[in-house]
Amino acid sequence: MNVKETRGEILDGLNRLLTRNHDAEKGYQEASENVKDTELKSLFLAQSRQRAEFAAEIEREIRTLGGEPDNGTSLAADLHRAWINVKSTFSSDDDKATVQECQRGDQDALENYNSVLQEMDLAASTRELLLRQKQSVESAHASMARLALVV
Numbered sequence: 001m002n003v004k005e006t007r008g009e010i011l012d013g014l015n016r017l018l019t020r021n022h023d024a025e026k027g028y029q030e031a032s033e034n035v036k037d038t039e040l041k042s043l044f045l046a047q048s049r050q051r052a053e054f055a056a057e058i059e060r061e062i063r064t065l066g067g068e069p070d071n072g073t074s075l076a077a078d079l080h081r082a083w084i085n086v087k088s089t090f091s092s093d094d095d096k097a098t099v100q101e102c103q104r105g106d107q108d109a110l111e112n113y114n115s116v117l118q119e120m121d122l123a124a125s126t127r128e129l130l131l132r133q134k135q136s137v138e139s140a141h142a143s144m145a146r147l148a149l150v151v
Helices: 007-034 038-064 078-090 095-119 124-150
Strands: none
Touching: 007 038, 007 095, 007 124, 038 095, 038 124, 095 124
16 A cells, blocks of 8 residues: 555445445345255345445445445446356256355455455545455355355
8 A cells, every 4th residue: 555545546446345245235135036945045135135234334435435326236347247157057956056156256255355455545434344344244255165065
């Protein structure tokens, strides 16, 4: 962090995370609709709700910083590619493959969080928010890794 980022660059980074959380929310929602196991359905729905909450928190942070939140998903962007794979996985009706795709989506999300946290000079409150969210994504990622071994 040799150069201080402009407010615009920080807002762009937060908007990337916002879009990522919208992608994950929709990905987990789709996953819940396509698995057979009821416990997996519940887990995926809980993850979808959590990512919606994360998106709302980031939206508030963006507004606090004077920015305008992006509210869509990134259908064509690199941030969305992991969740696009989830949809194609569903055609196989394989719960394990769905769990593995969710794990990959979480890995991609972690990379996005790390990028913003490491490359941007964020206010302490913004950094704390993102670190808390990242910790939850890490936990979900670890859960998906464990589930992939037993499903």
